[in-house]
Amino acid sequence: MSVVQTPAGRSVGQSLRRKEDPRLITGRATYVDDIVLPGMLYAAVVRSTEAHANIVSIDGSSPLGRPGIKGVYTGEDMSDLLAPLPMAWAPPGVEIKTPERWPLARGHVAHVGDAVAMVIGEDRYAVVDAAEQVQVEYEPLPVVVDVEEALKDEILVHASLGTNKTHEWSMGGGGDIEQALAASDVVVERRIVNHRTAGAAIECRGCIAEYRAGQLTVWSSTQVPHLVRLFFAVQMGIGEDKVRVIAPEVGGGFGGKLQIMAEETLCAWASKQLDRPVKWIETRSENMAVSHHGRDQVDYVRMGATRDGRITAFHANIIQDLGAYFGLLGPMIPELGAFVMTGCYKIPVVQTDITGVLTNKYITDAIRGAGRPEMTHMLEVTIDQLAEELGMDQIEIRRKNFIPEADFPYDTPYGITYDSGNYEAALDRALEIVDMDAFRAEQASLREDPTRPLRGIGFSTYTEVCGLAPSRAVGPSGFGLGIGLYESALVRVHPTGSVTVYTGASPHGQGHETGFAQIVADRFGVDPAVVEVVHGDTATGPMGLGTYGSRSLSIGGVACAHAAERIAAKCREIVAHNLEADPGDIEVRNGKFSLKGDPDQGMTLAEVAGCAYIDATKMPEGMELGLEQTLIYDPSNFVFPFGTHVCVVDVDAETGKVSVVRWVAVDDCGPAVNPMLIDGQVHGGVTHGIGQALYEQVVYDERGQLITGTFLDYALPTAEEIPSFETDRTETKSPSNSLGVKGIGEAGTIAATPAIVNAVIDALRHKGISDIDMPLTPMRVWQALEEARGRGEGPRDSEQGVSLPPQGEGSAGSGPTIPEGGAS
Amino acid sequence: MGRTVPLQVAVNGESYESEVPARLLLVHYLRDELKLTGTHVGCDTSNCGACTCLVDGESVKSCTLLAVQCDGAQITTIEGMVGDDGTLHPLQEGFWANHGLQCGYCTPGMIMAAADLLARRTGDGPISEEEVRKGLEGNLCRCTGYQNIVKAVQAAAEAQRGVAA
Numbered sequence: 001m002s003v004v005q006t007p008a009g010r011s012v013g014q015s016l017r018r019k020e021d022p023r024l025i026t027g028r029a030t031y032v033d034d035i036v037l038p039g040m041l042y043a044a045v046v047r048s049t050e051a052h053a054n055i056v057s058i059d060g061s062s063p064l065g066r067p068g069i070k071g072v073y074t075g076e077d078m079s080d081l082l083a084p085l086p087m088a089w090a091p092p093g094v095e096i097k098t099p100e101r102w103p104l105a106r107g108h109v110a111h112v113g114d115a116v117a118m119v120i121g122e123d124r125y126a127v128v129d130a131a132e133q134v135q136v137e138y139e140p141l142p143v144v145v146d147v148e149e150a151l152k153d154e155i156l157v158h159a160s161l162g163t164n165k166t167h168e169w170s171m172g173g174g175g176d177i178e179q180a181l182a183a184s185d186v187v188v189e190r191r192i193v194n195h196r197t198a199g200a201a202i203e204c205r206g207c208i209a210e211y212r213a214g215q216l217t218v219w220s221s222t223q224v225p226h227l228v229r230l231f232f233a234v235q236m237g238i239g240e241d242k243v244r245v246i247a248p249e250v251g252g253g254f255g256g257k258l259q260i261m262a263e264e265t266l267c268a269w270a271s272k273q274l275d276r277p278v279k280w281i282e283t284r285s286e287n288m289a290v291s292h293h294g295r296d297q298v299d300y301v302r303m304g305a306t307r308d309g310r311i312t313a314f315h316a317n318i319i320q321d322l323g324a325y326f327g328l329l330g331p332m333i334p335e336l337g338a339f340v341m342t343g344c345y346k347i348p349v350v351q352t353d354i355t356g357v358l359t360n361k362y363i364t365d366a367i368r369g370a371g372r373p374e375m376t377h378m379l380e381v382t383i384d385q386l387a388e389e390l391g392m393d394q395i396e397i398r399r400k401n402f403i404p405e406a407d408f409p410y411d412t413p414y415g416i417t418y419d420s421g422n423y424e425a426a427l428d429r430a431l432e433i434v435d436m437d438a439f440r441a442e443q444a445s446l447r448e449d450p451t452r453p454l455r456g457i458g459f460s461t462y463t464e465v466c467g468l469a470p471s472r473a474v475g476p477s478g479f480g481l482g483i484g485l486y487e488s489a490l491v492r493v494h495p496t497g498s499v500t501v502y503t504g505a506s507p508h509g510q511g512h513e514t515g516f517a518q519i520v521a522d523r524f525g526v527d528p529a530v531v532e533v534v535h536g537d538t539a540t541g542p543m544g545l546g547t548y549g550s551r552s553l554s555i556g557g558v559a560c561a562h563a564a565e566r567i568a569a570k571c572r573e574i575v576a577h578n579l580e581a582d583p584g585d586i587e588v589r590n591g592k593f594s595l596k597g598d599p600d601q602g603m604t605l606a607e608v609a610g611c612a613y614i615d616a617t618k619m620p621e622g623m624e625l626g627l628e629q630t631l632i633y634d635p636s637n638f639v640f641p642f643g644t645h646v647c648v649v650d651v652d653a654e655t656g657k658v659s660v661v662r663w664v665a666v667d668d669c670g671p672a673v674n675p676m677l678i679d680g681q682v683h684g685g686v687t688h689g690i691g692q693a694l695y696e697q698v699v700y701d702e703r704g705q706l707i708t709g710t711f712l713d714y715a716l717p718t719a720e721e722i723p724s725f726e727t728d729r730t731e732t733k734s735p736s737n738s739l740g741v742k743g744i745g746e747a748g749t750i751a752a753t754p755a756i757v758n759a760v761i762d763a764l765r766h767k768g769i770s771d772i773d774m775p776l777t778p779m780r781v782w783q784a785l786e787e788a789r790g791r792g793e794g795p796r797d798s799e800q801g802v803s804l805p806p807q808g809e810g811s812a813g814s815g816p817t818i819p820e821g822g823a824s
Numbered sequence: 825m826g827r828t829v830p831l832q833v834a835v836n837g838e839s840y841e842s843e844v845p846a847r848l849l850l851v852h853y854l855r856d857e858l859k860l861t862g863t864h865v866g867c868d869t870s871n872c873g874a875c876t877c878l879v880d881g882e883s884v885k886s887c888t889l890l891a892v893q894c895d896g897a898q899i900t901t902i903e904g905m906v907g908d909d910g911t912l913h914p915l916q917e918g919f920w921a922n923h924g925l926q927c928g929y930c931t932p933g934m935i936m937a938a939a940d941l942l943a944r945r946t947g948d949g950p951i952s953e954e955e956v957r958k959g960l961e962g963n964l965c966r967c968t969g970y971q972n973i974v975k976a977v978q979a980a981a982e983a984q985r986g987v988a989a
Contacts, residue, residue: 018920025928028862203864203929252927253927284872509928511926680926680969718960718962724971
């Protein structure tokens with residue numbers, strides 16, 4: 001563990017205990033379902049049991065007669081809505097076919113769980129009973145669930161669009177990809193299925209809406225309260241001054257709450273109808289069906305190289321399964337991955353081709369990493385395949401292609417500028433921890449004993465793009481997002497010297513209240529304990545963009561720093577005035593604004609605040625009273641964290657069960673604000689990746705029925721499957737912001753899956769196996785071993801890896817049971 | 825809500841007598857009737873453990889138990905773990921000191937399950953990582969990757985043994 005030395009009295013760099021925790025560990029936090037308003041009603045949603053159908057009729061008369069039931073509504077009742085649910089990406093020059101998506105279906109359902117009616121009543125249990133009494137008659141339509149089948153357009157998800165292909169998007173750089181591949185000594189190709197997963201925050205979604213006298217207040221378990229407010233203004237035609245959105249305590253997001261939720265609209269609309277507050281709390285089985293899924297791509301990749309291992313070209317053809325509609329950012333997800341298509345490597349020619357496709361499944365959208373895990377997976381497993389093809393060591397091939405430290409800032413062939421990097425240093429540090437010689441000796445000795453597991457090691461040297469985002473680059477006239485991705489801060493010093501910080505970032509577990517307090521406290525020479533960070537309420541702070549894309553620290557935290565620095569500059573002038581000194585000679589030291597060279601002379605923040613708020617005679621002539629600053633920070637560039645993750649697995653050759661036995665993570669996210677929080681993000685991020693690589697998969701059957709509808713079927717990793725992680729850091733400053741910081745929330749997830757797959761292949765390569773698609777369930781690994789046995793042992797040729805037939809139910813070995821098969 | 829039945833329970837040391845619907849789940853009784861909202865609901869299938877509390881000293885998933893099944897029982901929820909003088913329970917202290925939580929939603933259930941795990945131990949040596957991991961496999965956390973939860977529980981066990989962490 002590298003320890004950051006900070007000057008005495010500075011809190012940045014220290015692993016401070018979290019300010020959030022006392023309420024959370026005592027059961028005193030307030031999540032949305034903990035809120036009860038006077039007169040509050042409950043909503044239940046009637047959802048389609050068909051994956052694709054026309055709605056013939058909906059009869060809600062039976063539940064309407066039940067005691068306590070106040071209303072049953074359908075899509076036709078809600079014809080006064082001014083806009084369908086939004087998709088916020090309109091790239092200039094790209095034609096996108098957008099299926100209309102309303103909070104309640106209008107005559108047609110396109111996936112299991114599509115909302116067809118809403119029941120409102122007095123009691124949580126009664127509305128669920130009543131929803132079951134709503135009679136819906138469907139005329140079933142043909143269903144398409146496989147994305148490559150859907151691309152044939154034989155069955156249309158939305159007949160009105162005339163095709164399932166929503167858009168094509170291509171980006172190339174450095175030259176002609178076909179020429180570059182043709183000129184390469186070697187080309188490796190593969191097809192990768194990056195399967196559908198769930199966000200699976202332990203708190204499901206939920207909201208309460210209260211429409212009263214023209215004022216709408218919405219409490220929602222959301223990552224983006226300001227965006228929800230903005231959308232309400234558009235959709236219901238009320239000014240933002242009349243809409244307040246509050247994200248109370250939010251029990252995890254992972255991207256799943258970066259969404260404009262249909263149910264937010266349902267509750268708001270029903271509250272307006274009934275003049276009562278309306279609450280909707282998602283059940284887990286609803287959550288699995290209709291909280292957006294992630295990943296779900298079929299990727300065709302080709303990598304060219306010289307005989308001596310220099311990568312010459314990389315091409316990815318991505319077929320993205322969007323599900324039945326668009327979520328807020330759905331079609332944009334693979335494009336975000338394309339931004340880091342070159343990873344850590346100097347690849348002269350690259351091209352990404354993306355095809356968006358509709359299927360009769362639920363929408364896919366941003367889940368932790370959002371496009372970057374998929375791209376990193378493609379790159380990192382393919383480079384291992386290339387190493388095998390060339391007979392090179394997997395570490396050597398990476399080193400050979402790394403962008404050298406001296407080349408930063410580095411312009412990729414896509415014209416994206418990597419801010420900073422030192423990939424060698426992170427790899428070297430990881431190798432110091434791992435001890436490869438010892439590992440290879442151990443691996444060889446284990447192989448000699450057939451009763452012992454097969455051991456393998458896998459590497460993932462990643463860089464990713466986060467800190468979303470420079471507004472001019474990504475906004476409507478740039479990349480095409482509906483809004484720029486700046487962040488706001490309001491710092492207010494109170495008359496007695498305590499501080500309130502309002503941030504537009506909207507955390508759900510990350511620890512902003514602690515980390516942002518550390519940043520602000522240091523600028524005033526105060527204890528973080530007297531700095532309160534307020535978030536998640538559109539009525540308190542300025543417009544903000546929320547928390548996702550590992551953006552909070554490098555955008556929101558920097559906004560807080562800049563706002564505090566402006567106030568600190570004013571403080572120095574006030575102190576200089578009182579000490580009859582020059583403001584340039586005042587510095588923050590030992591808890592005071594003090595005179596350089598004579599630290600006994602100085603004023604605390606409380607004393608400065610006394611001048612600014614209480615005794616105006618102590619202020620410089622003409623200076624405004626008060627100590628307060630509102631600021632919007634828009635970054636000049638993204639940030640590009642990086643690192644090396646190393647995974648060691650044991651594979652049981654009899655059962656196919658994979659166990660992660662060691663994980664070394666060396667990450668570089670710039671100077672640490674709170675190392676403890678960084679470690680926590682890495683632990684959780686890697687665990688999310690282990691989940692996808694080994695256990696988790698959203699499965700639909702061929703009729704579009706969801707097989708993994710509960711936590712019984714969707715296997716989140718438990719404490720028993722996850723190892724203890726060995727984490728370390730290098731610190732390379734980003735020139736993109738004044739703190740030099742980069743994001744860390746998604747890095748572990750982005751790095752993880754290829755490290756595991758590469759480790760399993762390393763364990764099995766001598767058996768003739770060089771490719772298995774995730775999730776690496778015991779069944780899949782066992783089948784791969786059986787097929788290899790059938791072929792006879794020995795090195796396989798360099799063709800496409802083992803292709804697996806559709807698989808049956810069940811899995812061998814212990815650990816979570818995972819349904820297999822189906823179309824996802 | 826149909827038929828109601830009488831219910832008498834002690835929750836966190838306070839006695840309650842209520843008429844509750846026969847089908848009312850314990851978790852909704854705690855949350856909606858007694859306003860003890862520290863116990864959370866995370867799934868419908870008793871997999872996640874966010875709703876874990878202690879009934880007569882044993883950890884139960886309160887989303888899978890009817891309130892009436894607890895007639896006459898002593899129940900402890902996360903709110904009851906804090907001492908009368910506001911002192912944190914060693915587990916609460918352990919979770920705070922070791923960053924054993926992020927979003928906090930699974931935390932009350934984790935702490936209650938860990939309390940049961942520590943209470944059931946027969947050995948008096950330090951609790952191993954493996955023992956904690958196995959003992960908490962009925963509680964899901966999506967944020968922490970479990971490592972700091974394990975450390976938190978081990979630290980609490982040491983504190984309870986009277987060993988300085």
